[in-house]
Amino acid sequence: MSLSLARRPLVSYLIRNVSVLGGDPTDLVVRDGLIGGTPTGDEEVIDGTGLIALPGLVDLHTHLREPGREDAETVLTGSRAAALGGFTAVCAMANTTPVADTAGVVEQVWRLGREAGLVDVQPIGAVTVGLAGEQLAELGAMAESAARVRVFSDDGMCVHDPRLMRRALEYVKAFDGVIAQHAEEPRLTQGAQMHEGEVSARLGLTGWPSVAEEAIIARDVLLAEHTGARLHVCHVSTAGSVDIIRQAKARGVRVTAEVTPHHLLLTDEKAGGYDPVYKVNPPLRTQSDVDALRQGLTDGVIDIVATDHAPHAGHDKDCEWAYARPGMLGLETALGIVFSVLGPDWELIADRMSRTPARIAGLAEHGHTPADGAPATFTLFDPQARITVDPGALASLSSNTPYAGMELPGRVVATFLRGVRTAFDGKASQ
Known part of the structure; x- marks a missing residue:
């Protein structure tokens, strides 16, 4: 059973060298449900090199x-x-x-x-x-x-x-x-x-x-x-x-x-x-x-x-x-x-x-758009990755995907909802 957002402890994150909507690499700090602030050293660090940050x-x-x-x-x-x-x-x-x-x-x-x-x-x-x-x-x-x-x-x-x-x-x-x-x-x-x-x-x-x-x-x-x-x-x-x-x-x-x-x-x-x-x-x-x-x-x-x-x-x-x-x-x-x-x-x-x-x-x-002061509700996407769709590996209870065996470009690396990481590296939060 998943914990509701209200019952999950908020973790601070530092996402290094990520590109927001294709812009120059930058660092994003995620703290208290928002984006912004100065790193304090207590953040969990995510390497964002090559990743695109999208709303x-x-x-x-x-x-x-x-x-x-x-x-x-x-x-x-x-x-x-x-x-x-x-x-x-x-x-x-x-x-x-x-x-x-x-x-x-x-x-x-x-x-x-x-x-x-x-x-x-x-x-x-x-x-x-x-x-x-x-x-x-x-x-x-x-x-x-x-x-x-x-x-x-x-x-x-x-x-x-x-x-x-x-x-x-x-x-x-x-x-x-x-x-x-x-x-x-x-x-x-x-x-x-x-x-x-x-x-x-x-x-x-x-x-x-x-x-x-x-x-x-x-x-x-x-x-x-x-x-x-x-x-x-x-x-x-x-x-x-x-x-x-x-x-x-x-x-x-x-x-x-x-x-x-x-x-x-x-x-x-x-x-x-x-x-x-x-x-x-x-x-x-x-x-x-x-x-x-x-x-x-x-x-x-x-x-x-x-x-x-x-x-x-x-x-x-x-x-x-x-x-x-x-x-x-x-x-x-x-x-x-x-x-x-x-x-x-x-x-x-x-x-x-x-x-x-x-x-x-x-x-x-x-x-x-992920930027200082905005809600920390965003997605990290790797455009260089490739995934092959496996119906048995999908999170849905059903498997009726028309893309079985198809190679698709890009991969979602992480999803954040109001500062809570709801998915990371192919796994949804529990």
Whole structure:
């Protein structure tokens, strides 16, 4: 059982010769939860030569499965995976059992996160009761709860009723909340198994058209424009979606968007072997979509990278493609994949994986550049290292990673949350 941060003794650290966001080597002193001060000689010394100091990563889209599916993941095991991946905060999606659609359930998840004490676990509340898309959930009660929920999503299910979506946007506008939409027109995806295109035709699998995503995004940016509320688009996956969001931002619509690491790297060609580890929602798309997503992330049309970490128990993945649950692990491999895509643009990585997701989620203690006076909430990353992904060595309870056996660049060396070292040299703190 992990000790909560409040029960852990604070150790002072001196990190020597570390590069903050690619700058000249410097020394960082970590004391009393903050960065700064003069070394006194009682610090634990960490050799930071060759390491990059980044603000602690923030994931706006994580599935921790607890309560209800503790056979796939728990808040504790997901927190370990997050800390090892360089994250200091994760936003836990609402599709648990029971659904996080009441103040009681979101507070339960929030408290479990505090007990784990490895990352800040910020619950996301459901938009509708039971994710059924028929009645608004207790948005106000969740916002006023101890968890202080500010982001709401029926992820896994689309809020497909435009009238209900409008009401949700209007409701959260009162406290500057965000509706995070899973953009999928369900009438266009019935029976769909993968991206609709040449590969689906060759494999004989029912296709999932790009327009199913794009139609909902187009509708919702108009609703956000009409209401003046904040809309966030989950796991954007098509070039057409990028174009719609670009046009909406040009008009001043309050819309943000995310892309997952797997949609930045993998294509629908991976489905060729019918391996269900590559089954995901939304599906892997074409190389032209991947190229558009990368460009959108670089130029700011897509605001953030979010993992959509979706652990599944073995029996939910080790089966025929048609019966397998969609989803992939993401927390422990995200930074390496983004680094492989963006290269050593540390400012851009910090913005897309820390500062902006922290701002969208309202996590004021996160997203700060490691510097004197800042919270000691940061990550040390070795860009010269290489890791080979071993599913059996991951901290998650599940092993459904699409990167098994793949060599990824870079390695998270350490993660600090308010001065507490939550992961170091491949091990999460106990």
